[in-house]
Amino acid sequence: MERHLYSHMSAEEKDKSGLKKRCETCGREFLDKxxxxxxxxxxxxxxxACDQCPKTFHWKQGLRRHLxxxxxxxSKNSLKDS
Incomplete structure (x- = not known):
């Protein structure tokens, strides 16, 4: 039930509730879990990794979009893990 109520809160309410999450790696903050x-x-x-240039992506969808x-x-052969 708590998760359901959280989904209906505005960004301002989430911020005031102390539910904001901060990434320890880069410091970016998120209101959405x-x-x-x-x-x-x-x-x-x-x-x-792209097999046609040096770019890498965190998500397979990002690589597909790039290709x-x-x-x-x-192509299926172009999608490889690095």
Whole structure:
């Protein structure tokens, strides 16, 4: 029930409630628990490397978007973990 009530709070109410989360790595603050959890995974998670240039991405979707926008269309062979 507490999580449900939290979802209905405004950003200002969340801030006043002390529920704001701060990333210990970079200092970025989050009011949303899911966004905070995803951000932490980005710091700790695996990297996905482009096989056509030196760029790396925290999320496979970021690599797919890069491959389509920069190099043309993404192929299954282009998606590799680094």
């Amino acid at each position: 899911k966004a905070y959890a995803a951000h932490i995974l980005a710091h700790k998670g695996q990297q996905f 389509v926008n920069v190099h043309g269309k993404a």
